Amino acid sequence: xxxxxxxxxxxxxxxxxxxxxxxxxxxxxxxxxxxxxxxxxxxxxxxxxxxxxxxxxxxxxxxxxxxxxxxxxxxxxxxxxxxxxxxxxxxxxxxxxxxxxxxxxxxxxxxxxxxxxxxxxxxxxxxxxxxxxxxxxxxxxxxx
Numbered sequence: 001x002x003x004x005x006x007x008x009x010x011x012x013x014x015x016x017x018x019x020x021x022x023x024x025x026x027x028x029x030x031x032x033x034x035x036x037x038x039x040x041x042x043x044x045x046x047x048x049x050x051x052x053x054x055x056x057x058x059x060x061x062x063x064x065x066x067x068x069x070x071x072x073x074x075x076x077x078x079x080x081x082x083x084x085x086x087x088x089x090x091x092x093x094x095x096x097x098x099x100x101x102x103x104x105x106x107x108x109x110x111x112x113x114x115x116x117x118x119x120x121x122x123x124x125x126x127x128x129x130x131x132x133x134x135x136x137x138x139x140x141x142x143x144x
Contacts, residue, residue, distance in 0.1 A: 013141075017141075020135070021076050021135075021136060024072075024076075024131060024132055024135035024136060025069060025072040025073055025076060025132070027131055027135075028068055028069075028072045028127070028128045028131045028132055029065050029068045029069050029072070031127050031128075031131060032064050032065065032068045032124045032127060032128060033061055033064060033065050033068075035120065035123055035124050035127060036059075036060075036061055036064045036120070036124070037061075039116065039120040042116075043116070044114070044116035044117055044119075044120050045113075045114050045116060045117055046058065046059040046060075046116075046117050046120060047059065047113065047114075047117065048111040048112065048113040048117060048121075049111065049112030049113065050111060050112075051110075051111075051112060056112070056113075059117065059121070064124060068124075068128055071128070072128060072132055075093075075097060075100075075132055075136070076132075076136065078093060078096065079093045079136050079140065083140060083141060089140060090137050090140045093136070093137075093140075094133065094137060097129065097132070097133050098129075098133070101125060101126075101129045104125050105122065105125065108121045108122055108125070
C-alpha cells in the first residue's frame with residue numbers, strides 16, 4: 001500500500017511539474033508578445049537586415065511567439081533530459097541557459113536594424129530568460 005501511495009504522489013508531482021513548466025513557457029510567449037506590442041505602439045520599426053542579400057525581415061508577432069515557444073520548449077526538454085541523467089541538472093542547465101542567452105545577443109548586434117529594434121529584441125531575450133530560468137530552476141526536483 002505504501003508503494004502505491006508513493007507512486008501516486010510521484011505521478012502527481014510530475015504532472016504538477018509539467019503543468020508549471022508549460023505555464024512558464026506560455027507566460028514567456030505572452031510576455032514577448034506584449035513587449036512586441038508595446039514596442040510597435042511606441043513606434044519601433046521592428047525590421048532587421050540579415051545581410052543575406054534579401055530585403056529586411058519584418059519581425060512580427062508570429063515570428064516572436066514562434067521563436068519564444070520553440071526555444072522555451074527546447075530549454076524545458078534539455079532540463080528534463082538532464083534531470084533524468086544527472087544529479088546536477090539544475091546547475092548544468094542554468095549554466096547552459098545563461099550561455100545561450102549571452103550567445104543570443106550576437107545576431108542582435110550583427111543585424112542591420114534600428115536602435116529601437118535592437119533594444120526590443122534584447123529586451124525580449126532578457127524577458128524569456130527572466131521568466132524561464134527562475135521558474136524552471138524552482139520547479140526542478142530536489143537534489144538537482
